Amino acid sequence: MTALQNLKRKGAILALAFLSTTTLVSAAEVTYERLLKPEAANWLTNNRSYDGNRYSPLDEINRDTVKGLKVAFTVPLAPSSVGAGSFTSSLQGTPLVEDGIMYMSDGWGRVYRIDMTKGDRGFINWIMDPQTDPEFATGILNNRGVALYGNNVYSLSPDGAFIATDKETGEVKFRVETQQNPAEYFSMAPLAIDGKIIIGPAGGDGPMRGRLEARDPETGDLIWTFYTVPGEGEAGHETWENNAWETGGSATWVTGAFNPDRNELVWGIGQPYPAYSPKERPGDNLYSNSTVALDADTGKLKWHFQYTPNDSWDFDEVGSQQLYNAKVNGEDQLVLGHFGRNGFFYNLDGTNGSYINGDQYVDRVTWTKGLDPKTGKPLEYTPNGGVQTYLPETRLDASVATAEGADKSYCPFIEGGVNMFPTTYSPRTKLVYGLAIQGCSFNDAVRPADEYLTGSVTAVDTATGKVAKKLELSSAPKGGSFSTAGGLVFGTSANGDFYALNDETLERVWNFNVGTMIDAPPMTFEINGKQYVAVAVGPGGVGMNYEKYPARAKDENAKSMANFQQASMLYVFSL
Amino acid sequence: MQRFAKFIRIAALTAAAVLTAASFSSTSFAQEGKATYDQAQVDAGFKVFRGSDCAGCHGWAGNGQKIGENPDGPSLRQIDMDDAVLKETILCGRPGTNMPSHDPKAYTDDRCYGMDAAAAAGQAPHKGKPMTSEQADDLVAYIQTELVGKPDKPTLEECQKYYGKKPVCSAYE
Numbered sequence: 040m041t042a043l044q045n046l047k048r049k050g051a052i053l054a055l056a057f058l059s060t061t062t063l064v065s066a067a068e069v070t071y072e073r074l075l076k077p078e079a080a081n082w083l084t085n086n087r088s089y090d091g092n093r094y095s096p097l098d099e100i101n102r103d104t105v106k107g108l109k110v111a112f113t114v115p116l117a118p119s120s121v122g123a124g125s126f127t128s129s130l131q132g133t134p135l136v137e138d139g140i141m142y143m144s145d146g147w148g149r150v151y152r153i154d155m156t157k158g159d160r161g162f163i164n165w166i167m168d169p170q171t172d173p174e175f176a177t178g179i180l181n182n183r184g185v186a187l188y189g190n191n192v193y194s195l196s197p198d199g200a201f202i203a204t205d206k207e208t209g210e211v212k213f214r215v216e217t218q219q220n221p222a223e224y225f226s227m228a229p230l231a232i233d234g235k236i237i238i239g240p241a242g243g244d245g246p247m248r249g250r251l252e253a254r255d256p257e258t259g260d261l262i263w264t265f266y267t268v269p270g271e272g273e274a275g276h277e278t279w280e281n282n283a284w285e286t287g288g289s290a291t292w293v294t295g296a297f298n299p300d301r302n303e304l305v306w307g308i309g310q311p312y313p314a315y316s317p318k319e320r321p322g323d324n325l326y327s328n329s330t331v332a333l334d335a336d337t338g339k340l341k342w343h344f345q346y347t348p349n350d351s352w353d354f355d356e357v358g359s360q361q362l363y364n365a366k367v368n369g370e371d372q373l374v375l376g377h378f379g380r381n382g383f384f385y386n387l388d389g390t391n392g393s394y395i396n397g398d399q400y401v402d403r404v405t406w407t408k409g410l411d412p413k414t415g416k417p418l419e420y421t422p423n424g425g426v427q428t429y430l431p432e433t434r435l436d437a438s439v440a441t442a443e444g445a446d447k448s449y450c451p452f453i454e455g456g457v458n459m460f461p462t463t464y465s466p467r468t469k470l471v472y473g474l475a476i477q478g479c480s481f482n483d484a485v486r487p488a489d490e491y492l493t494g495s496v497t498a499v500d501t502a503t504g505k506v507a508k509k510l511e512l513s514s515a516p517k518g519g520s521f522s523t524a525g526g527l528v529f530g531t532s533a534n535g536d537f538y539a540l541n542d543e544t545l546e547r548v549w550n551f552n553v554g555t556m557i558d559a560p561p562m563t564f565e566i567n568g569k570q571y572v573a574v575a576v577g578p579g580g581v582g583m584n585y586e587k588y589p590a591r592a593k594d595e596n597a598k599s600m601a602n603f604q605q606a607s608m609l610y611v612f613s614l
Numbered sequence: 615m616q617r618f619a620k621f622i623r624i625a626a627l628t629a630a631a632v633l634t635a636a637s638f639s640s641t642s643f644a645q646e647g648k649a650t651y652d653q654a655q656v657d658a659g660f661k662v663f664r665g666s667d668c669a670g671c672h673g674w675a676g677n678g679q680k681i682g683e684n685p686d687g688p689s690l691r692q693i694d695m696d697d698a699v700l701k702e703t704i705l706c707g708r709p710g711t712n713m714p715s716h717d718p719k720a721y722t723d724d725r726c727y728g729m730d731a732a733a734a735a736g737q738a739p740h741k742g743k744p745m746t747s748e749q750a751d752d753l754v755a756y757i758q759t760e761l762v763g764k765p766d767k768p769t770l771e772e773c774q775k776y777y778g779k780k781p782v783c784s785a786y787e
Contacts, residue, residue: 121743124670124684125714146685174664175780177674178682198780220785221674221777245681439711441686485712581683584740585712 049453069137069187071233075299080565082136085184085228087562090362091296091305092464095563099570101525104614105539105549110614111571114153114161116145119605122176122197125603129579132184132228133461133519134609136564136573142187142206146180146579147171148225149198150204155608158566161611166211169196178224179243181558181580183293183459188231188256195225201238201259215259222286224246228294232304232331232335235262243290243309243327243355251291251306253338263338267291267308267326270324274340275325277346278424285319288312289327293357293459296375301390303341303532304333305362305375309355315435315444316351322424323348329355330377330392344392346379348420349427351435352406352480353453354381359462361471362389365501367396376464378473379457382450383410384497386504396504400457402477403450406433411570421560445482452478452492453607454515454586461560465522468542470498470507472528474516478591491593492586496520496530497547510545513538514592514600517582519560529572531557533588534600537574537610553610555603556582556589572612578605628730649697651755658749659756666743666753667714674776675768676761685712690761691781697754702726707739714742718749 067081077083079096087093100108119128128146135142139156150167175198186193191203191212201217204211217238218225222245230237235253243249249267254260268287269275279287288311295306311327315321329345347354361376365386373389382404384394394415407417407429416422419429428434437444439453457477462473478492494512499505518531527548528540533556539549556578563572582588589600622656651659663669663676671687673679678689695703707715718741720726721734731738745753773783 121667122670123664123674124681125667125712125742126670126684156723175777176668177669177686214780216778218782221773221782242682244683245679295654321676396646438686530651584714585683585685 043101044463067138067507069231070189071467074188074231081138082134082562082564083187083398084135085230085294086132086296086359086461087521089297089299091360092358092363093461093480093519093560093562094465095521095523097523097563097565097570098525099565100523100527100563100572100614102527102541102548105525105612106570108539108549108551108612108614110551111611112160113611114163114609116151116513116577116609117147117149117166118599118605119146119577119607120173120365121182122171122173123477124177124179126179126581126584127579128180130556130577131181131226131580131605132575133560134400134575135185135187136562137187140564141573142185142192143575143609144182144194144228145577146174146197148182148194150185150192150194152192152206152209155566155571155611158569158613161609165357167192167194167202167204167211169194169200169202169210169214172196175279176224177221178564179226181226182228183226184228186229186231188236191256193229193231193236195227195229195238197224197226197503199223199225199240201229201236201254203259213259215254216595217252220247226292230243230294230297230304231256232297235335237304239291241290241292241309243312244289244314245288245580246286246312247290248287249289249291249309251304251333251338252464253335253429264339265331265333265340265357267331269325278322278325280321281319284310286312287320287324287327289324291357296360296362298362298389302335304335305360306331306333306359307355307357307377307517309357310353311351314350314353315438317349317434318426318436321349322427324350328354328381330356330360330375332392342392344385344387344394344415344528346383346385347364347381347417352381352433352449354379354455355459356380358455358459361462361464363464363466363471363501365469367502374501376471376499378455378462378475380451380455380458381406381481382456384473384499384504384506386501387415393466397500398505400473400499400506401451401475403457403479405450405479406430439480439482445485448479448481450479452476453480454581456501460517460518461521463520463522463528463529464501465542467522467524468498469501469525470542472522472530473499473519474518474520474530476515478515492533492588492591493593494532496528496540496589498545508539508545510547513594515588517588518557521560521562523563529563531559531561531574533557533582534592534594534596535603537561550614553606555606558582569613573609575609577607578603622644651665651759655690655755656759659752659754662745662749662753663756664744666716671712675772676757677768678768679766687713689766692758693762697758698755700754701750704753705745705747707742709734709739710737711739713739715739716742716745717747722728745777
């Protein structure tokens with residue numbers, strides 16, 4: 040080979056190197072294929088994987104090493120503030136991480152790109168602020184995160200703008216208004232699937248009609264709409280007597296799961312409106328308080344299961360929808376697991392929604408005597424429409440917070456059970472873990488002094504649907520959870536504890552207290568071979584002022600916890 | 615003793631129905647207490663209403679149709695309160711309920727129902743957005759003029775006044 044030939048070859052190699060660099064950039068697009076099989080180091084979609092399980096294969100932080108877990112760095116985000124509602128904006132989102140870059144949102148729907156590639160600090164590269172007018176921010180200022188797809192970050196503003204932002208530059212590529220009614224506000228983390236972004240409104244505590252929408256990732260254009268309250272001529276419409284369907288609520292404010300094999304979106308739906316007046320909407324009120332499975336191409340309903348028909352206690356079932364395989368009666372089966380806000384855990388057939396098994400997982404349930412072992416419906420349920428009675432002494436005609444409802448109380452507490460705070464499944468243990476609030480709902484004026492809001496981390500055996508283990512907590516576990524191949528389950532609590540548990544014994548093997556309530560789910564990722572754990576600390580929403588979770592804890596420090604302050608801080612931990 | 619008596623009165627009032635709570639001001643007072651306001655003050659009050667934290671619980675239309683998980687606020691269209699009581703409620707909140715105080719100095723001295731921090735212990739309302747006495751006067755003017763006595767179902771015009779050109783008022787067409 041001559042020197043010239045050699046040089047030419049080197050040049051070709053150099054050119055190739057350039058080409059492959061270019062290829063690398065486009066390879067870093069978040070494709071559907073990557074979302075189907077997320078890299079171990081990354082957390083690319085709200086629940087980490089489409090099955091909704093929030094399980095990470097990372098194991099550098101494990102039962103042996105976790106004692107050395109320390110704060111690596113922190114990043115303050117914009118301070119919290121009040122909109123036109125009564126609550127301070129909070130951090131309730133799950134951050135996404137791709138190759139050391141974090142994308143997360145705050146309560147105002149601002150999106151942050153945080154470069155963590157140095158491993159010991161986070162730089163905010165840009166903030167995309169949707170500039171929501173505080174006067175229009177009439178809902179709760181929670182935002183549960185963003186979606187990555189292609190080279191964009193997708194997010195919702197509090198007043199319903201669907202926004203695509205260039206993930207490198209922070210430039211807004213499009214903004215489409217989706218709010219249809221002043222009662223709607225928006226807090227869901229969008230879900231990206233193949234060629235579609237799925238979104239929907241919150242606000243089902245007001246007179247709106249819930250829906251899910253599929254939108255075009257390039258333009259934001261509407262592809263299909265699924266109304267969670269069926270319209271005239273649609274199946275289920277008859278379950279809303281008195282024309283209550285027009286404002287039937289049943290909002291969608293939490294990201295659902297996706298089953299790529301069946302091309303099905305599996306989504307949890309909120310409570311009917313008006314929440315505490317079942318007599319105003321006789322009938323089962325489909326698809327409130329249900330899990331629905333939709334054809335992802337058309338948005339058409341394929342199957343559903345309703346947990347609490349004709350609800351009167353605000354038992355939204357928007358929380359985690361988890362798809363896993365379990366050995367049911369000796370046979371491997373696709374199962375949809377869900378911690379009901381109504382106090383029961385459910386294993387449903389993951390292909391048709393029929394009830395398999397379940398268990399009461401909170402200490403006290405007073406609205407029903409239990410579930411029918413065949414149908415999974417409450418024992419008192421009558422399938423002929425009309426107004427259900429359940430256990431009448433707990434049945435509401437008005438919110439217990441008002442004078443008309445003050446003579447009633449019920450368990451579990453209004454937020455559950457498990458609310459939208461994400462639960463996790465570990466394929467290591469075949470257990471599914473839920474952060475459960477333990478307590479009951481009373482009018483404040485008549486609440487007994489010894490009634491607290493405590494909690495538990497409850498582990499359910501996915502084969503039997505029965506509670507296998509329980510760790511008692513002194514305060515309500517707001518925030519969320521994830522599990523790892525390191526044999527750990529991470530969780531959070533209203534007393535400010537961020538903790539790691541042994542995934543078999545639930546023994547607390549690590550704890551860090553942030554000095555105020557945690558509202559956001561933690562998550563994990565890896566940069567240059569090193570594992571990190573992150574959680575956003577920004578209490579707000581209904582927790583601090585209204586329900587006063589920290590102050591109502593059964594904790595010797597509860598009185599001081601009543602003085603918890605707002606915060607807006609991202610914590611990142613490593614060994 | 616007097617303070618204690620006031621405390622009891624407030625406690626009794628707050629235990630009463632939120633929706634009917636407004637009825638504690640007598641009709642005669644309400645008649646005497648209501649004034650006619652100049653439009654500039656009503657407009658200023660509308661800005662205070664939108665810029666404060668009223669809409670979450672009382673609804674953007676002030677009709678008690680709260681938004682989202684906010685606490686249930688009564689319809690301001692159905693209240694019958696004289697200006698002084700309405701102003702004190704705005705600035706001091708309602709002890710033992712979710713109606714927040716908006717005077718930053720509420721319960722630091724006896725300005726609110728004669729209750730200082732010790733008297734209000736355990737039932738002081740949480741702090742809403744800070745508001746001056748003048749802003750509270752403007753807000754009273756807005757509520758008394760534009761809300762009180764109006765039907766609970768808002769009109770398209772009212773929606774457009776609040777939301778401007780935002781495409782959300784079709785629900786009222």
